[in-house]
Amino acid sequence: MSLRLSTVILPYRRWHEGGRSTWQRAEQLGFHAAYTYDHLSWRSFRDGPWFGAVPTLTAAAGITDTLRLGTLVTSPNFRQPVTLAKELISLDDISGGRITLGIGAGGTGFDATALGQEPWTPRERADRFAEFVSLLDRLLTEDGAQGVSYKGDHYSAHEARNIPGCVQRPRLPFAVAATGPRGLELAARYGHAWVTTGDPRLYENGTPDQSVQALRGQTEKLADACAALGRDVRDMDKVLLTGFTPDRARPLQSLDAFVDFAGRHRDLGFTEIVIHWPIPDSDFAADEKVFEQIAMEAPAQLR
Numbered sequence: 001m002s003l004r005l006s007t008v009i010l011p012y013r014r015w016h017e018g019g020r021s022t023w024q025r026a027e028q029l030g031f032h033a034a035y036t037y038d039h040l041s042w043r044s045f046r047d048g049p050w051f052g053a054v055p056t057l058t059a060a061a062g063i064t065d066t067l068r069l070g071t072l073v074t075s076p077n078f079r080q081p082v083t084l085a086k087e088l089i090s091l092d093d094i095s096g097g098r099i100t101l102g103i104g105a106g107g108t109g110f111d112a113t114a115l116g117q118e119p120w121t122p123r124e125r126a127d128r129f130a131e132f133v134s135l136l137d138r139l140l141t142e143d144g145a146q147g148v149s150y151k152g153d154h155y156s157a158h159e160a161r162n163i164p165g166c167v168q169r170p171r172l173p174f175a176v177a178a179t180g181p182r183g184l185e186l187a188a189r190y191g192h193a194w195v196t197t198g199d200p201r202l203y204e205n206g207t208p209d210q211s212v213q214a215l216r217g218q219t220e221k222l223a224d225a226c227a228a229l230g231r232d233v234r235d236m237d238k239v240l241l242t243g244f245t246p247d248r249a250r251p252l253q254s255l256d257a258f259v260d261f262a263g264r265h266r267d268l269g270f271t272e273i274v275i276h277w278p279i280p281d282s283d284f285a286a287d288e289k290v291f292e293q294i295a296m297e298a299p300a301q302l303r
Contacts, residue, residue, distance in 0.1 A: 003266045003302045004032035006274045011051040023060040027067040029295040035072035041110045061095035075106030076132045082160045085139035097167035104177030105129035128154045140171035188225040193237035197244035206246040239272040252286040258294045
């Protein structure tokens with residue numbers, strides 16, 4: 001598989017004050033896909049503007065033609081499979097089959113308690129995630145008149161109908177974010193793609209070489225999970241969401257720095273690198289001219 005370059009556009013701008021033009025520019029620059037976070041708020045952006053992922057992607061679908069669109073990532077923190085499935089089928093239809101669902105177990109941030117619940121333990125998050133993904137798979141795949149009925153420990157559905165189903169068959173692709181054994185098994189079972197941000201334990205004090213070794217270990221564990229299910233890991237896309245590794249700032253400092261970074265991760269088996277659209281005065285600050293140069297020139301150098 002060749003290496004693709006994508007971007008993630010955080011939904012902090014009003015649509016008519018830079019939001020719309022950013023998504024259009026992403027398509028003009030030739031990105032493979034443009035994703036957005038599916039959060040109610042996020043870290044340092046908590047006390048500022050932040051818009052919903054599904055309406056944002058719906059609007060983006062209406063002003064683009066070829067750009068793939070998606071979440072990176074959606075989680076069970078505030079989503080329910082039955083209602084989410086209906087929104088995803090609608091998005092897939094509006095976009096003409098250009099939606100990818102990035103999906104993960106969720107964390108302990110603001111989303112985890114925004115609905116008034118107590119934070120879930122890591123085990124409970126993993127339990128919910130497993131049930132969430134399997135039910136969502138059914139809801140998006142089984143589009144018959146009888147609907148989908150299910151009663152689980154955390155989620156339920158009763159004759160939930162999703163006619164006519166997804167444009168993409170048998171359903172829109174899942175990109176499953178995971179690093180632990182249970183998550184990697186879900187990625188191997190349900191994922192068109194696997195997503196990682198690296199090893200969070202290395203974020204503050206790790207080295208780039210340690211990060212590469214950690215990512216190599218993750219890809220090997222994914223291969224083992226695929227093999228256990230009789231699946232060839234080479235048939236899966238492997239997506240690296242950048243900005244969370246020890247050398248997080250360096251790749252966007254120059255075209256050469258990015259090509260070096262992306263090339264080392266391509267050699268690990270990654271097929272898609274996702275870079276954050278620059279946001280001034282944030283963790284994702286970067287020179288927009290360099291960012292655009294990377295978008296236009298790096299893919300050819302990495303072929």
